[in-house]
Amino acid sequence: MKIVVCIKQVPDTTEIKIDPVAGTLIRTGVPSxxxxxxxxxxxxxxxxxxxxxxxxxxxxxxxxxxDAVLREAFAMGVDRAILLTDRxxxxxxxxxxxxxxxxxxxxxxYDIIITGRQxxxxxxxxxxxxxxxxxxxxxxxYVTDLxxxxxxxxxxxxxxxxxxQLLSVDAPCLFTVLASANKAxxxxxxxxxxxxxxxxxxxxxxxxxxxxxxxxxxxxxxRVKKSFTKGTKAAGQMYEVDSEQAVEIIINKLKEKFII
Amino acid sequence: xxxxxxxxxxxxxxxxxxxxxxxxxxxxxxxxxxECFPIETVEKMKKIGLFGIPIPKEYGGQGGTNQMYSMxxxxxxxxxxxxxxxxxxxxxxxxxxxLENGTEEQKQYYLPKMASGEWLGAFGLTEPNAGTDAAMQQxxxxxxxxxxxxxxxKIFITNAGYAHVYVVFAxxxxxxxxKGISAFIVEKDTPGFTFGKKExxxxxxxxxxxxxxxxxxxxxxxxxxxxxxxxxxxxxxTLDGGRIGIASQALGIxxxxxxxxxxxxxxxxxxxxxxxxxxxxxxxxxxxxxxxxAARLLVRSASYKKDSGLPYSADAAMCKLFxxxxxxxxxxxxxxxxxxxxxxxxxxxxxxxxxxxxxEIYEGTSEVQRxxxxxxxxx
Numbered sequence: 062m063k064i065v066v067c068i069k070q071v072p073d074t075t076e077i078k079i080d081p082v083a084g085t086l087i088r089t090g091v092p093s094x095x096x097x098x099x100x101x102x103x104x105x106x107x108x109x110x111x112x113x114x115x116x117x118x119x120x121x122x123x124x125x126x127x128d129a130v131l132r133e134a135f136a137m138g139v140d141r142a143i144l145l146t147d148r149x150x151x152x153x154x155x156x157x158x159x160x161x162x163x164x165x166x167x168x169x170x171y172d173i174i175i176t177g178r179q180x181x182x183x184x185x186x187x188x189x190x191x192x193x194x195x196x197x198x199x200x201x202x203y204v205t206d207l208x209x210x211x212x213x214x215x216x217x218x219x220x221x222x223x224x225x226q227l228l229s230v231d232a233p234c235l236f237t238v239l240a241s242a243n244k245a246x247x248x249x250x251x252x253x254x255x256x257x258x259x260x261x262x263x264x265x266x267x268x269x270x271x272x273x274x275x276x277x278x279x280x281x282x283x284r285v286k287k288s289f290t291k292g293t294k295a296a297g298q299m300y301e302v303d304s305e306q307a308v309e310i311i312i313n314k315l316k317e318k319f320i321i
Numbered sequence: 322x323x324x325x326x327x328x329x330x331x332x333x334x335x336x337x338x339x340x341x342x343x344x345x346x347x348x349x350x351x352x353x354x355x356e357c358f359p360i361e362t363v364e365k366m367k368k369i370g371l372f373g374i375p376i377p378k379e380y381g382g383q384g385g386t387n388q389m390y391s392m393x394x395x396x397x398x399x400x401x402x403x404x405x406x407x408x409x410x411x412x413x414x415x416x417x418x419x420l421e422n423g424t425e426e427q428k429q430y431y432l433p434k435m436a437s438g439e440w441l442g443a444f445g446l447t448e449p450n451a452g453t454d455a456a457m458q459q460x461x462x463x464x465x466x467x468x469x470x471x472x473x474x475k476i477f478i479t480n481a482g483y484a485h486v487y488v489v490f491a492x493x494x495x496x497x498x499x500k501g502i503s504a505f506i507v508e509k510d511t512p513g514f515t516f517g518k519k520e521x522x523x524x525x526x527x528x529x530x531x532x533x534x535x536x537x538x539x540x541x542x543x544x545x546x547x548x549x550x551x552x553x554x555x556x557x558x559t560l561d562g563g564r565i566g567i568a569s570q571a572l573g574i575x576x577x578x579x580x581x582x583x584x585x586x587x588x589x590x591x592x593x594x595x596x597x598x599x600x601x602x603x604x605x606x607x608x609x610x611x612x613x614x615a616a617r618l619l620v621r622s623a624s625y626k627k628d629s630g631l632p633y634s635a636d637a638a639m640c641k642l643f644x645x646x647x648x649x650x651x652x653x654x655x656x657x658x659x660x661x662x663x664x665x666x667x668x669x670x671x672x673x674x675x676x677x678x679x680x681e682i683y684e685g686t687s688e689v690q691r692x693x694x695x696x697x698x699x700x
Binding site: 129132133136247248249253256257 | 328329332333335336339340368369370371373374378383384385389393
C-alpha cells in the first residue's frame with residue numbers, strides 16, 4: 062500500500078491579523094505550521110503504515126522554507142518527502158496549485174492520495190477535489206474516519222452538515238480529511254534527530270512533464286478584488302440565570318426579532 | 322560558544338512545548354494536589370522517546386544531545402516540575418552512571434530497557450546521616466561467594482518504587498573512607514530490597530520519594546558498577562551531570578512562573594489600569610526576565626561543555642546554583658504579583674514556589690554548589 066499525503070505550510074492563523082489599509086495578511090512574526098487538516102490526513106496515513114506497513118510519501122508545494130513541514134513529517138514517521146518549489150509555481154490559485162500537484166503525482170506511485178479538507182490560510186477546500194478530478198480518481202471529502210479491509214477497500218465516514226455518511230470505496234482514490242478526525246501523533250525524539258539526515262527531494266517545474274501555462278499566476282484565473290477584515294459584532298448580553306428563566310429570555314428575544 | 326537554536330533543536334522545542342502544554346500542564350495541579358505519580362504521562366513520554374534522549378542509539382537511546390535533554394526537562398518543568406524531575410532523575414542519575422561506568426554487558430542489558438522508559442531509573446546515595454557529607458556512608462556491601470550482600474538504608478530517593486533500576490552506593494571497605502565506597506546496580510524485587518514510607522513533601526508532590534531498605538539483599542557479583550572503591554568518584558561525577566538536569570528543572574519553573582506573571586499582570590486591573598502598566602511591575606519583571614535568561618545561558622553553556630567532552634563540574638554547579646536561586650526569586654515574586662490570589666491554589670504560582678524550593682536542596686544544596694565552585698578556584 063502506497064500513500065501520498067499532500068500537505069501545506071501555513072501561517073498559524075490563530076495569531077494572524079489583516080493589514081487594514083492594504084487588505085493583505087500580515088505574515089511577519091507569525092509562526093508557520095503544518096496545516097491542521099493535512100496533519101489529520103497524515104495521521105491516518107501513518108496509522109495505515111503502523112497497521113498495514115503502508116509506505117507514506119508527503120508532498121508540498123511552496124517556497125524553499127516549506128522544507129520545515131517536510132522535516133516535521135519525517136519526524137512523525139513518513140518515508141519520503143517531496144518539495145515542489147519553483148518560481149513558476151508562485152502566485153498560484155487553487156486551480157494552478159492542483160495542476161502542479163496532479164502533474165507531480167502522476168510521477169509517484171500511489172494507491173491512495175490524502176489531502177486536508179482545506180488550508181487555514183485560504184479556506185477554499187478546492188485543491189483536494191481538483192486533484193482527484195485531474196487524475197480521474199474517485200474522491201471522498203470531509204473524511205472523519207477510515208477503515209481499511211487490508212486489501213483495497215475502505216469504509217469511510219464522511220461528515221455532512223447534519224450528520225454523516227458511511228461510504229465504501231476501492232483504491233485508487235482520494236480523501237480529504239478533517240483535523241478533528243483524529244489526534245495527530247507527536248513527532249518522536251528519534252524522528253526529530255533523524256529528520257535532518259534524510260533527503261527531501263526538491264522538484265522544479267522541469268523535473269516532471271507539466272504544461273507551464275497552467276501553473277502559477279499565469280495559470281490562475283482567480284483575481285482577488287478586495288480583502289477586508291469583517292467588522293466586529295456588538296457585544297452580546299450575558300445573563301446569569303437558571304435554565305427556566307434562560308428559556309423564557311431566549312423565547313422572548315426570538316419573538317422580539319420575529320424569528321418565532 | 323554559540324547557543325543559538327539550530328533547526329533540529331527548533332523542531333524539538335516545537336514538539337516538546339506542544340507536548341508539555343497539551344499533555345502535561347492539564348494534570349499538573351491534580352498530581353500536586355493528590356500527590357500521585359503521573360503514570361499516564363510516563364506512558365505518553367515513553368511513546369515519543371523522552372526517557373533516552375542523550376543515550377546513544379547503540380544502547381537503545383535516541384542519540385540526542387545533553388542540550389536537547391536539558392531543553393526537555395526545562396519545557397516539562399515550565400508547566401509541571403514533578404514531570405521534569407521524573408525524567409531528570411531517570412536520565413541523569415539512573416542511566417548516566419551506567420552509560421559512563423558500566424561494562425559493555427551492563428550497558429547492553431540495562432540501557433535499552435531504561436532508554437525506552439520500560440525500566441525507570443533511580444539513584445541511592447543519601448542516607449539519614451550522609452547528606453551533604455556523602456562520604457559518611459553507613460550502607461555496607463560484603464562479597465560472599467558470587468554475590469554482594471547489601472545492608473543499610475537510603476533516604477529521599479526520587480522515583481523510588483516506580484523505578485526498576487537503582488544505582489546504589491555502599492561501603493565495601495570502611496577503613497578506606499571515601500575510597501572504600503563502591504557503586505552497585507540493584508533491581509526492584511530483589512529479595513531483601515524493600516521500600517520505606519512515601520515522603521510527604523512541600524513541592525514536587527507528584528514525584529515518588531521513598532526510602533530504600535536493604536536487609537541482607539543479595540545481588541550478583543557482576544552488578545558492581547565501575548571498579549570496587551570507585552563509588553564516591555562515580556557518585557560525584559554523576560551528580561555533576563544531574564545538576565544540569567536540576568538546573569534545567571529550576572529554569573523551567575522560573576520561566577513558567579514568569580509566563581504566568583506576565584499574563585496575570587496584563588489582565589489584573591487595580592487603580593483603573595492593568596498591573597502591567599505600572600512601571601514598578603515592568604521594572605521588576607524586566608529584572609526577572611534578565612535573571613532567567615542569564616540562568617538559561619549558564620545551563621546551555623554547561624550542557625554544551627558536557628556535549629563537547631570538556632570539563633563541566635564547576636559549570637554544572639554554577640548553573641544549578643544560579644538557576645535554583647532564580648527559580649526561588651521568580652516564584653516568590655510571582656506569588657507577590659498575584660497578591661491574595663497567588664496564595665491560593667486557583668493559580669499555579671503557589672505550586673511553582675513550593676516546587677522551586679527543592680531545587681536549592683537536592684542533588685547538592687546551594688551551599689554544596691558554592692563549595693564546588695570555590696574548590697575549583699582555590700585548588
